[in-house]
Amino acid sequence: MANKTVKLSKRYEPPGETPFDHITLREPSYQDIVMSGLGFPQEGQPNGQGGVVIMTFWPVIDDYVRRLIVAPEYKDIASLNFVDTKALQDAVCGFFLTAAPTSSSAPPTNSSSGSDGKLPLSSE
Numbered sequence: 001m002a003n004k005t006v007k008l009s010k011r012y013e014p015p016g017e018t019p020f021d022h023i024t025l026r027e028p029s030y031q032d033i034v035m036s037g038l039g040f041p042q043e044g045q046p047n048g049q050g051g052v053v054i055m056t057f058w059p060v061i062d063d064y065v066r067r068l069i070v071a072p073e074y075k076d077i078a079s080l081n082f083v084d085t086k087a088l089q090d091a092v093c094g095f096f097l098t099a100a101p102t103s104s105s106a107p108p109t110n111s112s113s114g115s116d117g118k119l120p121l122s123s124e
Contacts, residue, residue: 003024003025003026003027004027004095005023005024005025006023006087006091008020008084009084009087010081012077012080014072014076014079017072017073017076018072020071020072020076023069023071023072023077023088023091025069025070025091025095026068026070027068027095028068032067036063036067038060038064040096041056041060041089041092041096042054042056042057042096043057056089056093061089061092065077068092
C-alpha cells in the first residue's frame, strides 16, 4: 500500500506556512497499530437488534493523523472544516478496511442442503 492523498474541499493558508489543498498520509505500520497500542480507529458493536453499530474513536484517529501525516505539518491542519475533517477520518479508517482473503481450497457451499445457514446454539 502506498501513501494516500486526501484532496481537500478548499485551499488552506496557515499563517506563515505553505498553503495546501491536500493532505498526504503514509500507510500505518505494525509499530503504529500494535506496538503503540492504538489498535483500530473504528469498532463494530452489536446493536441488540441483530445489526452492528460502527463506533468511531476520534482520539485514535487523531493519534494516527499525528503519526501518519507526511504533508503538510500536523499543526497546519487545525483549521480544517467538517467536510475535510471527515475526508481525513475516512482516509485513516480506509487503511483498515480490506477485503477478506479468499481461499481456493475452501469447499463450495451446497445451497441444496436445506440449511438456513445459521449455526445451532450450543444448547441445541
